[in-house]
Amino acid sequence: MSVIHDVIPAFELFQPATIDDAMMLLDRYGEKAWVLAGGLDSLEWFADRIKRPKAVVDLSQIKELSGVRSDGGGLEIGATTTLTEVVRHRLVREKYSLLAEAAEAAASPQIRNQGTLGGNVSQDARCWYYRAGWPCYRAGGNICYADAPTGLNREHAILDAERCVAVNPSDTAPALIALDAKMVVRTPGGEKVVDAEDYFIGPALDITRMNILRPGDLLTAIRIPATWAGAKFYFEKVRDRNVWDFALVNVASAMTTSGSTIEQMRLAVNGVAAHPVRLKAVEAAVAGKPRNEETAAVAGQIAIQGTKPLQYNGYKVPLMRNLVKRAIRGVAGEEAA
Numbered sequence: 360m361s362v363i364h365d366v367i368p369a370f371e372l373f374q375p376a377t378i379d380d381a382m383m384l385l386d387r388y389g390e391k392a393w394v395l396a397g398g399l400d401s402l403e404w405f406a407d408r409i410k411r412p413k414a415v416v417d418l419s420q421i422k423e424l425s426g427v428r429s430d431g432g433g434l435e436i437g438a439t440t441t442l443t444e445v446v447r448h449r450l451v452r453e454k455y456s457l458l459a460e461a462a463e464a465a466a467s468p469q470i471r472n473q474g475t476l477g478g479n480v481s482q483d484a485r486c487w488y489y490r491a492g493w494p495c496y497r498a499g500g501n502i503c504y505a506d507a508p509t510g511l512n513r514e515h516a517i518l519d520a521e522r523c524v525a526v527n528p529s530d531t532a533p534a535l536i537a538l539d540a541k542m543v544v545r546t547p548g549g550e551k552v553v554d555a556e557d558y559f560i561g562p563a564l565d566i567t568r569m570n571i572l573r574p575g576d577l578l579t580a581i582r583i584p585a586t587w588a589g590a591k592f593y594f595e596k597v598r599d600r601n602v603w604d605f606a607l608v609n610v611a612s613a614m615t616t617s618g619s620t621i622e623q624m625r626l627a628v629n630g631v632a633a634h635p636v637r638l639k640a641v642e643a644a645v646a647g648k649p650r651n652e653e654t655a656a657v658a659g660q661i662a663i664q665g666t667k668p669l670q671y672n673g674y675k676v677p678l679m680r681n682l683v684k685r686a687i688r689g690v691a692g693e694e695a696a
Contacts, residue, residue, distance in 0.1 A: 367405045374417045378424065381416055381577060382545055388414040390574045395419075396439050396478040399470060404483075409492045424477075424579060427451060432585035435543075438477025438578045442531075443468070445476055455583055457592035457611055461534035464596045467603045477578045480532050480542075480558070481570055484525035484633070485605055486515065496522045496566050505669075512669040514607060517676060518632040523562040524669060525633055527569055530596060532559065532635040533611035533627035538587050543580040544572065552582070556627070559634035569633060587613040587625070593686040597678060606630040608675055610682040614650075621645045621654070626686060628662070631679055638662050638683065645687060655687035 370393070375381040385392050393412035395401050396419075404410035418424055424439040427448045434450060445451055445462040452459045465471060465479055484490075484497060486505055494500030505512040506524045515524040532555070540555040558570050572578060591614045598604035612626040624642050629635040641658045648654040659680040666676050 367402075368408055368411045370405075370412050371414045372417060373414060374420045376420050378421060378545060378577070378579060381418060381421060382547070382575075384414065384416050385575045385577065386547055388412075388416075392416055392574065394577065397441070397474040399474050400478060400482045403490070407490070407492065409490070430582055433588070434583045436476055436581045436583070438580055439475045440477075442466075442471035442474050442476060442479060445531075446471065454585075454588040455538060455592075457537060457594055457613060458531065458534045458583070460592070460594040461531045461596075461609075461611060464594070464606075464609070465530040470603070476531060476581060480529050480535065480555075480581075481572065481578060482528060484523075484569060485528045486523075486525035487511070489525060496562070497525060499567070510669075511671065513671040514605075514630075515669055515672055516632050517666045517668045517672060517679070518636055519561050519563070519634070520632070520667065521561070521563045521566075523566050523633060526630050527559060527632065527634050528605045529629060529635070530606060530609055533609060533629045534594060535581060535583070536627040536635055536637050537592075537611040537613045537625045538583050539625060541582040541584070542578060543582060545577045545579050546573075547575045550579075555581075556635070556637050561633040587615075590615050591689065593689060595682055595685060597682065608678050608682055610679075610686050612686040616650060619649050619651070621648055621650050621687075626683065628679055628682065631666075631675060640664070641683060650687065650689070652688065655684040658687045659684040 373384050391413035393415045395415050395417045418439050425437040428435045442462040442465055446459050488495050488504040489497050496503050504510050505515050516526050535555040541552050542558040544551050593612045596606045596609040598606050608630040610628045614624040615622045627635050627637045641661050644661050645654055645658050662683040663676050663680045
């Protein structure tokens with residue numbers, strides 16, 4: 360009997376020491392290059408032989424891509440900084456505990472030790488049809504299997520679904536949006552800085568990608584301004600299992616108050632669309648209102664306007680509404696002052 364060796368397809372591995380060297384390699388190999396950070400999402404693709412890059416550019420040797428640094432009163436976090444480093448860093452915990460909490464909610468301790476912040480915000484969709492290599496819209500085909508009459512779509516989108524109903528799986532993404540973070544991207548034409556909420560894209564813009572990165576681009580850092588340092592934060596993630604699982608829905612918010620009145624707020628949810636959704640209508644509705652149950656109830660109803668659940672994920676609508684209400688009220692036992 361013959362023996363079948365199930366191996367990862369061969370590729371060239373490069374470990375550049377500088378960002379410039381990495382950019383040179385990405386330019387040389389174009390669409391056939393693959394950027395490797397922590398490798399957790401990447402190695403799944405390789406092992407299943409769904410992605411077959413010609414060249415893998417490993418960023419682990421580029422020191423300037425890692426670490427947490429003070430930046431004009433705020434922070435700059437290198438894209439390859441591990442989630443564990445983010446969780447444990449003193450300045451992150453003291454000033455931006457929202458991000459620390461979101462990073463700690465991602466996966467398991469072992470995965471956080473290897474997984475990076477840049478990787479967490481840049482990972483691909485987790486739809487099981489897409490990940491298994493089915494020729495769906497996102498993979499270049501002409502059907503969405505999850506949205507078909509017999510499709511399994513319990514974990515899929517209730518907002519902004521156009522052909523593809525896969526959702527963004529990141530836990531740190533909504534926290535970065537709530538903190539008004541900026542994403543620093545090196546492109547062949549130079550460096551550009553974009554708002555975190557604009558880093559993520561939906562299928563209406565490009566069904567094959569979940570973020571703005573194109574072949575040859577590299578996310579190098581995330582900058583968090585001082586604007587929301589020390590604000591009142593709220594993060595909550597609902598998932599099937601307490602460890603490892605991706606969010607069914609998560610919510611992140613930053614709020615400033617005057618007495619019991621909400622001055623301003625930034626609020627985002629994830630797990631409901633192909634991109635994290637900033638709820639600007641909710642933010643506007645609660646500004647100047649008391650932080651109480653009545654305001655929370657109004658906010659919850661506004662949050663779910665426009666939702667279109669699929670056959671098996673209708674539970675996400677009340678779940679999203681209630682998470683938004685809890686973000687307005689704050690954690691159990693906290694005074695709304």
